[in-house]
Amino acid sequence: MKTFHHIAKFLLAALVFHLAACSFQPTSERPHSHSPVRKTHILDKFQTHKLVQLWKANQFKSLPSIDNHTVSFTNKHKLAKNIHTITSGYDVSTFSTRSKGIGLPVLIQTKKTVFTQISEQSYLSNIHPGTLVATVITDKTGSHIQLTLIDPRDSATYVDQKLSIQDNIVIDKLTSLPGNSSLRFLGLIKPHKYKKLQGFYLSRPYDKNRIPIVMVHGILSTPESFMDMAEAIELQQDLNKKYQIWHYFYPTGIPWLATAHDFRTSFRQLVKTVDPQNSHANIDKTVIIAHSMGGLISRLSVSEPKDTLAQSYLGEVDPNKYFNKPQIQQLNQYFYYKPLKEPKKVVLLAVPHQGSRLANGFLAWTANKIIAVPTKILKGAAKTLKIKPDPKNKHLAATLKLITEENAVDQLQPKNPAIKALNNMELSKSIQFHSIIGEIAPFKIRACSDGVVSYCSSHLKDASSETIVRSSHDIGDSPEAINQVIKILRSK
Numbered sequence: 270m271k272t273f274h275h276i277a278k279f280l281l282a283a284l285v286f287h288l289a290a291c292s293f294q295p296t297s298e299r300p301h302s303h304s305p306v307r308k309t310h311i312l313d314k315f316q317t318h319k320l321v322q323l324w325k326a327n328q329f330k331s332l333p334s335i336d337n338h339t340v341s342f343t344n345k346h347k348l349a350k351n352i353h354t355i356t357s358g359y360d361v362s363t364f365s366t367r368s369k370g371i372g373l374p375v376l377i378q379t380k381k382t383v384f385t386q387i388s389e390q391s392y393l394s395n396i397h398p399g400t401l402v403a404t405v406i407t408d409k410t411g412s413h414i415q416l417t418l419i420d421p422r423d424s425a426t427y428v429d430q431k432l433s434i435q436d437n438i439v440i441d442k443l444t445s446l447p448g449n450s451s452l453r454f455l456g457l458i459k460p461h462k463y464k465k466l467q468g469f470y471l472s473r474p475y476d477k478n479r480i481p482i483v484m485v486h487g488i489l490s491t492p493e494s495f496m497d498m499a500e501a502i503e504l505q506q507d508l509n510k511k512y513q514i515w516h517y518f519y520p521t522g523i524p525w526l527a528t529a530h531d532f533r534t535s536f537r538q539l540v541k542t543v544d545p546q547n548s549h550a551n552i553d554k555t556v557i558i559a560h561s562m563g564g565l566i567s568r569l570s571v572s573e574p575k576d577t578l579a580q581s582y583l584g585e586v587d588p589n590k591y592f593n594k595p596q597i598q599q600l601n602q603y604f605y606y607k608p609l610k611e612p613k614k615v616v617l618l619a620v621p622h623q624g625s626r627l628a629n630g631f632l633a634w635t636a637n638k639i640i641a642v643p644t645k646i647l648k649g650a651a652k653t654l655k656i657k658p659d660p661k662n663k664h665l666a667a668t669l670k671l672i673t674e675e676n677a678v679d680q681l682q683p684k685n686p687a688i689k690a691l692n693n694m695e696l697s698k699s700i701q702f703h704s705i706i707g708e709i710a711p712f713k714i715r716a717c718s719d720g721v722v723s724y725c726s727s728h729l730k731d732a733s734s735e736t737i738v739r740s741s742h743d744i745g746d747s748p749e750a751i752n753q754v755i756k757i758l759r760s761k
Contacts, residue, residue: 307408314358314433317373317403320416321357329354332416340414347420348397348473349377355401355418356442358435366436371427372402372419374435376442383446387475388542390468390535397473398422398439400432422503434504439472440496453491453521457677458640460522468535470516472499475543479513480551482758483612485532487561487619488677492516494560497746498754508758512556515539517563522640524671524680525562526578526687529569530603536570540611556614558754560745561722562677564620565691568702571609572694579604581690582671584664591665600672614701616757619719619744622692623726624683640676683726701733703757705750707740719744 312320320340323333329352332340344350358367358374367374377399384392397420404415421432444450456463469483470492482502484495495516503509517535519528544552559567582604588597667686670679680687696702706727707719718724721742728735734757740747 307406309404309406311371311430312403312405312414314367314373317401318357318359320403320414321355321373321375321401324355335414338411338413340416342416342418344418345420345424346377346397346399346418347423349379349399349418349420351379352377353380353395354378355399358438361435361438361445362441365438365441368431368434368436370400370431370433372400372433374421374433374438375399375401375418376438377418383443384470387469387471388535388538390531391471391539391542392468393471393474394439396439396442398434400427400434402427402432422509423506425504425506437496437500440493444493453489453493456491456520457489457522460520460640460677463520464523467519467531468517469539470518472503472514472516476513477544477549477551480511480554480556481515482512483515483517483536483555483557483567485517485557485559485563485567486521487559487563488521488681490521490560492518494743494745495558498558498751501751502755502758505755508755512758519566521562522677524675524677524687525565526569526603526671526680529566530606532566533570533606533609536609536611553611554613555611556616556758557612558616558618559620560618561620561742562681564617565622565688567612567615568617568620568622569687569691569694571612571615571697571700572691573608573697574604574606574690574694576605577693578687578690581686581693582664582668586662586665586668600668608697610699612700614703614757616703616705616754617729617732618705618750619707619722619727619740619742620704620729621681621722621726622688622729623723624685624688625681625722625726626683627681627721640678696729696731702729702731704729704732704735705744705753706735706737707742707744707747707750708737709739709741 320333320335323335327333332342334340344352354377356376356378358365358376361376375398377397378395379397380395383395385395387393400419400421402417402419404417406413406415417427419427419432421434425432448455452463452466484492484499486492486494499514499516502512502514517532519531540552543549557567557571588600592600671686679685682688704727706724707722708717708724709720710717719727719740719742724737736750736753738744738747738749738753740750744750
């Protein structure tokens, strides 16, 4: 069996080199002074894929040799100086789109684990996109193959030729991991089970010279909904040098009022970890890009609550009459908090500021049947109330529902106290708010909806800008919306 394996490996190597030698016409480079002319040609994607397979067979410990021709490797990828594995784009996703250009799109993993923990609820990605260029070089010493690894986000070309890239190569890898493909659904219906995954996920090591872009997804979703937009931003050379992307994941069945508290807490923990002296100016230029319910989380997190939330839920009810001291302290975390001051721009994509009527009626009934009751905001509150509440008191009933059984769909209903409170909070004058609204009608008119949220609900009074694009509610992959986001990122 081992003999067969070695023969197969040798035949594969010979085939790759034969293809490399026969499929391309050599192109002469300009000779250096006092040096012989050398000829080069670049292998195509499939041939380079076979080279990666041979390298993988060596467990990336040593470069393969092909028919007695040596292979050398040059690493120009700034984020992948330490390489654990290189995965061909064909092995990540066979049918994914690969752009025209030289080289093979690959995925680089720098450590054994996919993520490294930074703070209590923040993680650094150990996988990065790359492009591997295989060049056959022939000179007076013979022929050998030069492999060069490049980050296409830092350089769009190599030897004056455009590099090939593969759409969504990172997220395709992440969703292929066990359990991740169904995370968007499970995060909604079993939010308590996936809360341990909640937090910030950095696509590259923190860089004090780059401004954070925080991407917050919506209900029934994950950071996957932002992949097209994130890639488009990173492939713009000027924006890639200026910004760094932080994704925020949360299980979407949890009430967004509670998630906003977690978001603020985790953001502050992350900032304290990467900037303990509070001296990095770019942190105070943070941009938030949020979709749907993520926009409610973001808007609440940067808004001054005063007593708006407490009044919306409790009215004139004296909480001391119904709750003990620890429970009141917990409630105050949600009703009275310090808003985030760092963000300077908030881009809101198809956000239901006034709620969504789809969250009423049958959908609400269905949601209450299938969504497991999230981890209680006040653990054991139903059992430890000081006295039995009066069910006729609507304010107290709303508070009790919040702390014992409310889910995210409940909090998207137009009459929900959280929605009402949010719309009674003034927009911070120190922050630019930009609205991008989807419209499925043939004409961009301020009357219809994106199929989920109406224009009236998405419209934000006093926003710095408002743009309507032809799109469904899944606006994150709309080319028109992406272009508008890029325009906003380039603006002052």
